[in-house]
Amino acid sequence: MNRELISHLAHAHHPVAAPLSDTAVARLLDRALPRGTERVLDLGCGPGEWLLRALRDRPGTRGVGVDISATALDRAASTARALGLSDRLTLHRQPAADHTAPHPYDLVLSIGATHAFGGLLPTLDALRAHLAPGGHVLLGEGYWEHPPTPGDLDTIGPLADLPTTVDQVTAAGWTPVYGHLSTREERDDYEWSWTGSLAAWALDHPDHPDGAEALATATAHRAEWLGGYRATWGFATLLLRRTTA
Template sequence: MNRELISHLAHTHHPVAAPLADTSVARLLDRALPRGTERVLDLGCGPGEWLLRALRGRPGVRATGVDISATALDRASRTAEALGVADRLTLRREPAAEYTAPHPFELALSIGATHAFGGLLPTLDALGAHLAPDGHVLIGEGYWEHPPTPADLDVIGPLADLPGTVDQVTAAGWTPVYGHLSTREERDDYEWSWTGSLAAWALDHPGHPDSAEALATATAHRTEWLRGYRATWGFATLLLRRTGG
């Protein structure tokens, strides 16, 4: 079962592919789009939830999403048509790290997709390359809320703690002007939704050739979470501006 299909199914009931509630997403976008006329870029946009929410209720906003998943981009396109915002949304299927922008953007974002660039700092470099003067970057990244176990490191990979994460950002020339730390409730809701949506699909399609693998994937993920990184992992979404710029 390919990773693209797993992600599509797992985010059925939590279309924002990060542990943030709808109210948190709305608050961050309100801070990031004060004028309502900005051009927005999402590198690693998936099904485009951040962009679609930025476009709704802001008729002056235009948005571009970049992702390698045809399934996710097709879903974004269909949703945009249904919402009546398709004329203000451009979708590009290509690796986010290879995207060349035709113009600068007032907001460049990447939430939970720093792996596509090789980490937090390369992601900031990529976002900054597309940013207009005085523009904002919105970036979402995991951090260690408590010291990780070796098993946690195997599952999640190397991360800093929250102060260390902010230190990396500021040392790279960025200043946080707002931020959100996902609550335990948000993180739990995301994980229950991810594993539950995938498991429910498997149970609803017992004859499908991918059913057993989908259920096994959901079970393994749930075990890694409950017995491991649930106690140690956090998620921060930071709104940044260039220091001195």
């Protein structure tokens, strides 16, 4: 079962592919888009939920999304058509790190996608190249809320704690001007939605060739979460401006 299909099914009831509530997403976008006429770029946009919400509430805003998943981009395009936003949304299927643009953007997003650039600091370098003077970056990144176990490191990969993460960001020439730390409730809702949506699809499609694998994937993910990184992992979404040119 390919990762695109897994992600598509798992995010059926939580289209924001990160552990943030609808209220938190709206508040961050309000801070990041004060004029409502900005140009927005999302590198690793998935199904485009951040872009769609930004455009839906701001008729003067235009957005560009970049992702490698055809399934996710098809979903973004379909939702944009249903909302009447297609004329203000452009989608590109390509690696986020390979994207080039004809002009800078007022807001550049990378939410939970630093792996696409090789880590936190390379991501910030890549986002800087697309940012207009005075613009904002909205960066979503995991961190260790408590010391991880070896199993957590195997599941999640190398992360820093929150103070170290922010220190790395500021040392790279960025200043946080707002932020959101996902609550336990938000993180639990995301994980229950991810595992539950995938498992429900498998139960609803017992004869599908991928049904058994989908259920096994949901079961394994739930075990890794409940028995492991639920106690250690956090997620921060930082609104940043350039400290230095």
